Amino acid sequence: MRINKEWAMPNGETFSIPPIRDLIRSVMAECGPVIIDPFARSSGFGTVTNDLDPDTSAMYHMDALEFLREVVADDSADLVLFDPPYSPRQVSEVYKKMGMTVNMETTQSSFWSDLKSEVQRVSKPGARCITFGWNSGGIGESYGFSQDQILLVAHGGWHNDTICTVEIRDNERQTDIFKERDNVS
DSSP states (O other), rough: OOEEEEEOOHHHGGGSHHHHHHHHHHHHHHOOOOOEETTTTOOOSSSEOOOOOTTOOBBSSSOHHHHHHHHHHHEEEEEEOOOOOSSSHHHHHHHHTTTTOHHHHHHSSSHHHHHHHHHHEEEEEEEEEEEEEESSSOGGGGGGGEEEEEEEEEOSSSSOOOEEEEEEEEESSOOOEEEEEEEEH
């Protein structure tokens, strides 16, 4: 696994940050043509894009989980760009801005685990996923992904680094893990 660190000014438009933009482009060069972006804003990197905010240029304006479940077919993605809100506070801010209800369901860890499950479902075997956040967990081994590289983007001062985790979906789905988990009493 490769780990690199770069410095760049922070920006709410994650994909406009130069080292992040360069990482996306380099991973895109290794992938097939279907790039799913459930939190696209107006980035333009994805070929199937979604963003909750109707004022963005995304193709769809749905909740990301609904978008993945209803629009994206099984094993269709060559690359998933996964840039969800990084914290429960950010989820709350986005939902409130859109006039949506913020409740325990939208701010607990299942918000992210449900999305990760859908990322696994839509990703082809061998597909890549780049996850952006404040931790390096990515989608994770329990969802059938193994880490290939990590890019830490420091922003200076007391800003949190943006951590970009590139993973590859294994050839087999990791359904046995879920069966074992669900059968535990």
